[in-house]
Structure formats: C-alpha cells, structure tokens
Amino acid sequence: MSSTDSIVLQCENIHKKFKSESGTEDLHILKGVDLNVKSAEMISIVGSSGCGKSTLLHILGGLDNPNEGSVHWNGESIYDYKKDNLADLRNKSVGFVFQFHHLLPEFTAVENVMMPALIKGENQTLAEERAVNLLERFGLQDRIYHRPSQLSGGEQQRVSMARALMNNPSIILADEPTGNLDEQNTEIILDLLFELRETEKVTLVLITHEKEIANRCDSLYSLQSGVLEKEN
Template identity: 50%
Template sequence: MLTARSIHKKYGTLEILKGVDIEVNKGEIVTILGASGAGKSTLLNIVGTLDRPDSGTIHINNVEVSRLSNKQLSAFRNRHIGFIFQFHHLLAEFSALENVCIPAFIAGTSKHDAEKRATELLERLGLADRLHHKPSQLSGGEQQRVAVARALVNNPALIFADEPSGNLDSTNARELHELFVKLRNEFNQTFVIVTHNEDLAALSDRKVIMKDGLIQ
C-alpha cells in the first residue's frame, strides 16, 4: 500500500529526516509517535505528497508518486489520499454537506453523486441531522467527524491524520479513535496517524517510534 525508502529532508541547513524507511499494509492502522521535533509531521507530509523529499522514493498503490509532476501529484492526491488534521480546516461559509462534497467536486464527480456519497457518510458518522449546519453550529467532535467524512468521500486508498484528536476533549477523542477502528474493520481502510495520544496508539495495529529524524 505504502512504501517509502531512504527519505531525506532538510530545511536550510537543518536536517529533519535522515533516511527514513517505512511500509504500511492495506487495512493497517499505523501510529507514528515521538517527541516534538522528531520529524513525525514532516514525514507525514512527505509520504502524504503534501511536500517532496530531497531524496528517496515513495510508492503508493504501486505508483511511484515521487516521480509525478506537480499536476499529476495533485490529481493522484485528490483521488487516492484523504487527510485529517488537528484543526479540521472546514470552510466556515459552507454547510457540513458542502464541505464534504468539495474533494468530490474537484475530482469531477457530479453534484448528485457527490451529495449522495457525502450524505451517506455523514449519516453513517451520526450526523444525519447536521447536514445543513455550518461549522460554527457544530461541536468540536461533530466538526472533526465532518472532516473524517470529507477525507473518505473519494474512497481513498490511504488516510493520513496529523494529531486528529489533539483539539478534542477526552470523550470526543475516544469516540474518534474508535471510529478509525470501525472504519478499518468495515471498509479495510488504511490509516497513518501522527499522534501524542497513547490511547490512540494503543488501538493501532502497529506503533512506529521516531527519534532525531529516524525510525527506531
């Protein structure tokens, strides 16, 4: 599903990643842990194609994404990758349904099909009565579930999550973590998650520890 080999990354003279290797299998929940500054988010951004490595190779679904042009990479990302962040980045002027539809519209999905898929996801995530609410009318946990639905709308091969429960209280965090496991069990969904949350790490299939730009 995901294979990254010898990933190096510098910002100026600061070496962040020093030759990272990582593999993730389909249907796995893999958590990446480590102290601040270990390189976790940098690695997530690079294997998630939001940033490029200075050197190394990345294969996702047997495609060497590190060789794609920026235009090809953008299209690949939209079709095959979903993202969930600590701050859910919902667009304030749009409803929950409209926010979830955006990646589908970008992929060229018709309005009817996009809204049908988004509605199904939001209903499955317990938000049937929140479809037309704007983010300001939703709780933190509800907003994050909208972000999860948005990440799922194009049926991605992989979902990358960066501190997805970092902005939630303990109850909503636990519900979000259980939701990831449910999605993996029901849809064989693959997750790569950067977190400091030991409870989330305990629910994962595999923990990867980073230190000083390397996987231990």
C-alpha cells in the same frame, strides 16, 4: 503475496532538511526514514513535538518533497507524476485528517464533505447523496446543513473525517486528529477510524503523541532524532 499483505504505501531513505532561522545551517529533520505499510494495516507514529512527525506525514501524502528518498503508492513512485497529475492522484487515493479540520467556513457540512468529489468532477447529485450518507454514518444527521461555526469541535472533526472518505481513498493519513478534543470526542473519533478499517478496508497512518492511542494500532513506530524505529 496476498492482497491483504500487499504494500500500499512505501517510503525509502527519506531525508528532509530545513534551514535554521539564522540560515547558517541545515536542520536535518528526517535521516533516512524507511516505512512499509500494508493494505488495511493501521500504524501509529509517536514522537516528541517538533521531531518531524507531521513533516513525514506530508511527504508520505505528496504534500511536501524530501531532499532525498522515494515514496511509492501501490508500487508507483509519486515523483513520476507531474504536479497536476499528482494532485489528482492524491485527491482520489489519499484522505487527510488534520488536528485542525480546515473546513471552509462559508459552506455547510455537506458542502464541505462533497468538495473532493466535485473537484474530481463527480456528478453533484451523486456527490451530495454520498456526502449525506457519510455524515449520517458519523452521527451528524442533524448537522448536515450547519456551517462549521454552528458545530462543536468534535462535530467539525467528524465532518473532516467524512470529507477525507468522500473519494473512497485507499489510505488515510491522520495528523493528531484528536489533539484538540475532549476524552468523549476522542473516543468517538478513534472508534470511527478503527471501524473504517473493518468496513472499508482503509489503510491508516496515525500521528499522535498519545502512547495509549498509538498502542491501539497494529504497529507502533517511534520517530526520534530523525530516525524511525518500530516498537511493536
């Protein structure tokens, strides 16, 4: 198997249940989900609101645990790691882009982007240099020292993308990254995501409810009634 065909993200038989509001029954959200994602592959997952797409993405990223099943990054089970070690691995290997950017309001754009590298213990000067380069690459050279409240929604989302790339992750997990954006900013964000695959060889798992966006990826999966099926 060549490096370009290697599996970098794999989950097997993922089940996830939640208690109903009454607490009298289990809601079986994910029912034996299997997924293999190759290096530099871009896949999309579509499904109706509340079907479990975000839950699955959080499990893939080690932010949540399934009731049953396994998740492997580059062939290693993430459940073999202690909590702190998993957090460290996640910081180095996985970039998250959410619908709501979760920028820290008291920090500037460049400080927000630097944060993952500083948490990792990287030299501050080197971290700032890379953060500035990323922001310039995303067309934010005039917004480097602006705080989130001074940025538009599209600009804030681009800052969050730069932050997700700060530690050169092998995988980006994006949860409705254009859900709150207008058409113009949606195109900017999507073009940046697809450019990353070409320039950085980043693997992308994209959650979206927009079929048109989903069809731009290499593979399209549908999550319905807790079951994940490949459509193309």
